[in-house]
């Protein structure tokens with residue numbers, strides 16, 4: 504991290520370290536620099552040299568880096584240098600479910616890597632001797648061309664995938680099975696709640712994005728069939744290049760009949776308030792009708808009644824009610840099922856017992 508020392512920095516850095524781990528890296532050391540940085544190296548030049556002598560495989564910057572910074576650091580470290588955008592890309596890649604979002608993410612990755620490759624190409628053309636990653640001009644040039652071709656082919660395939668999605672929604676609507684999605688910030692407890700509701704075992708490891716694939720399961724709530732889908736959810740400070748791929752994951756939410764907005768009620772009050780308002784605003788911006796949102800305050804096992812009352816005040820700005828649950832202990836799950844039973848549109852098929 505290189506930048507100013509802000510009041511909630513410790514929290515932000517912990518969150519970032521957690522993201523980095525979910526992306527599959529092991530954090531060996533956290534390097535912080537609060538002083539003036541050298542724009543060429545993101546860190547100060549002295550600090551950068553100090554880092555160069557450390558033992559690590561990949562350098563990951565908290566902020567997004569310019570192609571020139573990546574180039575300079577890679578030349579100095581002789582190791583791979585990536586940034587926040589890359590970390591989120593990897594996580595998106597692992598979580599993408601539909602063909603459309605997979606393509607969308609590949610496109611984002613190509614667009615992310617293109618400027619860096621361009622920088623290497625520019626240097627190679629000038630006859631510069633490149634150290635790390637410095638293949639010859641010919642190799643870099645053909646890789647660059649390959650990327651450009653791939654980008655245009657993905658764009659075409661995306662058009663087709665979009666048509667496919669529209670067909671799929673039409674079919675689902677015709678079949679009459681309503682769709683409910685789980686969303687919310689990372690670590691709110693979506694996966695845990697999904698597991699509760701589906702009662703199947705999936706890896707929950709205490710880090711954001713424990714769910715590494717799209718999960719959709721059919722649920723039977725007292726005779727009512729619904730399809731429950733877990734989504735990637737929201738991330739703070741989403742890098743602009745990822746907004747489009749984020750929108751394709753949002754599409755799953757837009758298409759749903761009801762949205763379970765999972766809120767971690769055990770976080771500091773200001774964080775909870777901020778996350779609720781951001782979630783509601785984001786959903787509103789993409790055209791989700793607020794009446795489709797079912798607000799759920801999770802982790803009530805960790806909060807006092809008084810704190811829950813305070814949260815109610817925040818939620819009252821947007822909703823007239825909410826469902827308090829603990830996905831961990833199972834508290835409130837029956838109430839949530841009742842809410843789903845009555846709130847989700849669709850028919851209930853009641854069968855007499857014994858008819859198989």
Ligand code: GDP
Pocket residue numbers: 687688689690691692693694695696707708709710711712713714801802803804805828829830831832
């Ligand atoms: P996701 O990123 O939204 O899918 O969140 P997870 O389901 O992976 O949960 C994040 C962390 O919160 C995990 O360590 C869970 O065990 C924990 N967690 C989830 N629900 C509850 C809850 O109701 N109470 C408590 N105390 N912890 C919970």
